[in-house]
Amino acid sequence: MPTWLVTGTSRGIGLELVRQLAAKDANTVIATCRSPSSAAALGELASAHKNLHVIPLDITSEESIREAFEAVKGLLGPSGSIDYLINNAGIGSGETIVDATPAEMERQFRTHVIGPMLVFRTFLPLVEAGSRKVVVNVTSGLASIGLDIGPKNASYSIAKAGMNMLTYKTARQYPHITIFVMDPGWVKTEMGGPDAMIDADFAVSKHIQLYEAAKLETHAGKFWSYEGKELPW
Numbered sequence: 001m002p003t004w005l006v007t008g009t010s011r012g013i014g015l016e017l018v019r020q021l022a023a024k025d026a027n028t029v030i031a032t033c034r035s036p037s038s039a040a041a042l043g044e045l046a047s048a049h050k051n052l053h054v055i056p057l058d059i060t061s062e063e064s065i066r067e068a069f070e071a072v073k074g075l076l077g078p079s080g081s082i083d084y085l086i087n088n089a090g091i092g093s094g095e096t097i098v099d100a101t102p103a104e105m106e107r108q109f110r111t112h113v114i115g116p117m118l119v120f121r122t123f124l125p126l127v128e129a130g131s132r133k134v135v136v137n138v139t140s141g142l143a144s145i146g147l148d149i150g151p152k153n154a155s156y157s158i159a160k161a162g163m164n165m166l167t168y169k170t171a172r173q174y175p176h177i178t179i180f181v182m183d184p185g186w187v188k189t190e191m192g193g194p195d196a197m198i199d200a201d202f203a204v205s206k207h208i209q210l211y212e213a214a215k216l217e218t219h220a221g222k223f224w225s226y227e228g229k230e231l232p233w
């Protein structure tokens, strides 16, 4: 009876992930998003699935993260735990080093590094209580220096590279937690755009396979593709 918590589920990969997870009655799914009242598709999904619970969570606000933790504790009760914590929420950005503004760099860093770090630290007691202890930070192939993708999407790539290092550091600090980064592939979502290579339902089916198969010894502290191949940092 695994319990999943996913950030950024109003649309895109996060919404598809909670859709596929909630389709299995054995899963308890906590779908978090910035503004549940405007997340219509998520609301419809929650009305159709008793095992899907929507909780407000803006990962850039410490207060919101704390409130979400209290709400999740209340929902799960005293013996509650989280088996899979998926830091999926993200924001795109298209500029290069030539035109990246300090404000955009800060926004990217807050969303892709500070937010996931605070979500991890705040929800850690519930992850520790879980039997799987799997934490996934959803990164991007653009964050890889080894793949040598070039100058595009500078602030986004730099922040996701920060997320990669955050994940490595966390894995070394907490050697009993299966924490890793995953590049979800180029997926047809608002961020990925219509020319992306893969549909969200196919991509997410592969993500779930990777998450469910993840093992401490083989996966922790590493950079995985959605197809389960190890990527260069």
Ligand SMILES: NC(=O)c1ccc[n+]([C@@H]2O[C@H](COP(=O)([O-])OP(=O)(O)OC[C@H]3O[C@@H](n4cnc5c(N)ncnc54)[C@H](OP(=O)(O)O)[C@@H]3O)[C@@H](O)[C@H]2O)c1
Residues within 6 Å of the ligand: 007, 008, 009, 010, 011, 012, 013, 014, 033, 034, 035, 057, 058, 059, 060, 087, 088, 089, 090, 091, 092, 111, 138, 139, 140, 141, 183, 184, 185, 186, 187, 188, 189, 190, 191, 192, 193, 196
């Ligand atoms: N699609 C791709 O090809 C691709 C490729 C590589 C990596 N990724 C990564 O995959 C993840 C999901 O991307 P996607 O394609 O599904 O993007 P998307 O369609 O733009 O969805 C992004 C989601 O993140 C949420 N979000 C943004 N900032 C947030 C915040 N501060 N607090 C809580 N939620 C927040 C958005 O919620 P709101 O409705 O509140 O804005 C939305 O639900 C991201 O981390 C992205 O960087 C995607």
